[in-house]
Every structure is written in C-alpha cells, then in structure tokens.
Amino acid sequence: MLVDSHCHLDFPDFADELDQVVARARLAGLGAMLTIGTHVTRFEPVRALTDRFPDVWCTVGIHPHEAGREPVHDAEALARLAEAPKVVGFGETGLDYFYDHSPRADQERSFRAHLEAARLTGLPVVIHTRDADEDTARLLREEYEKGPFTGLIHCFSGGADLARTALDLGLYLSVSGIITFPKAQNVRDVIATVPLDRLLVETDAPYLAPVPFRGKRNEPAHVVHTAAAVARLKGVPEEAFHQATTDNFFRLFATCVRPAGPAASAASAS
Template identity: 60%
Template sequence: MLVDSHCHLDFPDFAGDFDAVMARAGEAGVTSLLTICTHLSRAEQVIAVSERAPQIVCTVGVHPHEAAGEAPRNVDALIGFASHPKVVGFGESGLDYFYEHSPRAAQQQAFRQHIEAARTTGLPLVIHTRDADADTAAILEDEMAKGPFSGVLHCFSSTPALAHKAVALGLYISFSGILTFAKSGPLRDLAATLPLDRLLVETDAPFLAPVPKRGKRNEPAFVAHTAASLAKARGIDLKTLAAATTANFFRLFAKAKTACV
C-alpha cells in the first residue's frame, strides 16, 4: 500500500487516459493520491478532479511561479476552500529562485499567506523550495515562532541543512523520482539519515519520472520505483517503507483519513 503524496492530475497530460492512469496506480498498490493545486484560479477544477475517484484528495494554493499574478487577495481566499471534504491541505507554495518567474517579494508574501492559512485551519502546507534554502528556512522559522503549523517540503533535492531544519521544526520531507537518478547519491545518503516517521514519497507527475521510466510522462503508479529506491537507501524492505510512508501521510494529512474512502 502506497500513497502518491504529490501529483498534478488536473494537468492536460492526463486528460486523455485518466481512467487508465488510475487503474495502473491501483495495480501498483497506490491506494491514495494527493493532487496539488498550482493556480488559485484553477482550484475548482482541481477539486473536481479529486471528486472523480474516492482515493483522490487535493490541496488549494498558488505555486511560487504564479505568485505575482495569482497570489491570494487575503488569507480568507485560501481558507474559504478548507470546508470542502476533499481539500486536505494548502499549496503548493514556497520559494523558487531558480526560475524566478515571480519576484521574490511576491513569492515570500504568498508563502506567508499560505502558512497563515495552514496555521488557522490546522491543515498542512505543501512547500516548494528551489535554490532558496536560506530564505525558506528563515521564513519557516519566523512563522513557526508565531504559532505552530504542519507541512511537507515536497520533491526534496535541497541541502541537508534545510532538511534537518525542517525536521527540527516538525515538518516532513517528501522524495520524488529525483531520488532514483544516478547523480542523486548524496540525496540518497541524506534520505538514509532522516527520521523514517517524517518521510513521504511522491511522483510530482507528470514531471520527473523515476528510473527506469525516465523520459516518459510520469504517473502515480511510478511512485513504487521511488519507494523502492528509498527503501534500498535505508536498508529496509519495501513493505516496511510503504507502511511507514503511508502512515506518515495520514498523520500529516489527517483529514484524508475520512476523505479517502
């Protein structure tokens, strides 16, 4: 039993064979899926996708790439979605200084708004961070001091320092197909040292297909390859790893316990 803790099922990549994608996920033992919102203007479409199958839940939020044009007017614009039974968290939000499709100030403001929504509702935040370790750590530490909130650093490929800071703050770390890449030895070394009860696995589908599926469209079934890589890095069997990451998912996204039926 596995959970794909981060995918984008509303993307057009899945429009033509959605039912087949879901069937393959089930065959691979993926029993729950979290589909992630990137544009607040598409929140209703993301929710609609989550309603297509009982094992799918979703988040609502604005990707840092879109912060300049889609940042919430205020935190209530996010919180208003929290009452929907399929909405189990916020995001993905955070900082991306690699592409900087939105100004850093806009990204930081939107990030803090999402944190406030998470703190207010008790729902977790899905955090995107790329080439922004120092500012991500500073904002997380500053906001945690204002009051606790929960969340996960998704598709983790940053420094050990950021991973350990996040864990110390009570957050979770999610690994994607990047973990399986040949060049990712240091990332696997890090994954082997982090507390097992803070780890999740994901696809980030349709992006970042894992080995041996590189070059193909990623899909939720492929999370099994990332889970196998993580299990190998930690020296444990896949069944143990799957049970742990599934339990971690439902501990973090507690609302999903009733939403996934």
C-alpha cells in the same frame, strides 16, 4: 498500500487517459493520491477530481511560479477555499529562485499567507523550494515563531541544513524520482539521515519520472519505483517502507480518510 503524496492529475498531460492512469495506480497498490493545487483561478478542476475519484484528495494553493500572476489571496481567503470537501491541505507554495518566474517579494508574500492559513486551520502546507534553502529555512523559522503549523517539503532536493530546519519544526520530507537519478548523490546522502517516520514518497507527476522511466511522462503508479529506491537506501524491507510512509501520510494529512480492507478494494474497483 502506498500513497502518491504529490501529483498533478488536472494537468493536460493526463487529459486523454486519466481513467487509465488512475486505474494503473490502483493496480500498483496505491490507496490514495493527492493532487496539488497550483493556481487558485484553476482550483475548481482540481477539486472536481476528488468527486470523480474516491481515492483522490487535493490541496488549494498558488505555486511560487504563479505568485506574481494569480490574484492575491490572504490566509483567510485560502482557508475559505479549504472548506471544500476533500481539501486536505494548502499549496504548493514556497520559493523558487532557479526559475524566478515570479518576483521574489511576491513569492515570499504568498508563502507567508499559506503558512498562516496552515496555522489558522490546522491543515498541513505543501512546500516547494528550489535554489532557495536559506530563505526557505528563514521564513519557516520566522513563521513558526508566530505559532505552530504542520506540513512537508515536497520533492526534497535541498541540503542538510534545510532538512534539519524542517525536521526541527516537525515537518516531513517527501521524496520524488530524483532519488533514483545517478547524479543525485547529495539528495540520497541527506535522505539517508532522515528518520523513517518523517518521510513520504511522491511522483510530482507528470514530472520527474524515476528510473527506469526517466525522460518519459510520470504517473502515480511509478511511485513504487521511488519507494523501492528509498527502501534500499534506508535498509528497510519494501513492505515495511510502504507501511511507514503510508502511516506518515495519513498522520500528516489527518483529514484524509484512510481506506481499509473492503473500502480500499471498493475504491480500486470503482
């Protein structure tokens, strides 16, 4: 079994064939998919997917791109939203200095609120960071000093220093299709050093389709190609890698119910 730890099933890219997309994921061996919140104002369609599909779970959060446009939510407000059934974490949140679609001060305020919500509830936080390694590491350390929290850096593409900070704080790193891109040797070099028990895999669908689908719309079923690439990089048999990353996912997202045996088969058939 595999898990897609980060996708966006509510995005319009999937509107016309979502049932088929989920069916293909199940046929590819996925036991669960985590669809990620990016706007609190659009949270209900994300949450509704978890009613529609028994093997889909979700998070609630504000993407850094939207931090300057979405209503301001403090940690308590985020925590209240997370009381909805099948909400298993916060985010995605973080810092994006590549696009700077929202002012950096708003990104930081929102990021800190999500980290505080993670502290308050014990639920993990999904972190987005791009061209912001130093500030991301600084904020993580500062917030961790206020009290521990759990989470992951999704679609990891940062440097060794950020990876070290995240691992030192007990966070996980999630690997996307970027790992298969020819020019991503720097990412492969970092991921090669990360302990297997701290890795997850994801698609970030509909984005970042791995080779051999690069340039096309991504979908959860394609996570098997990312997993195969990371397994080769780590020198681990694919089945063992699937088992390890699945265990890691359910350890981190501890309120997500793990399918087993007949339950998994029932989800696939529904």
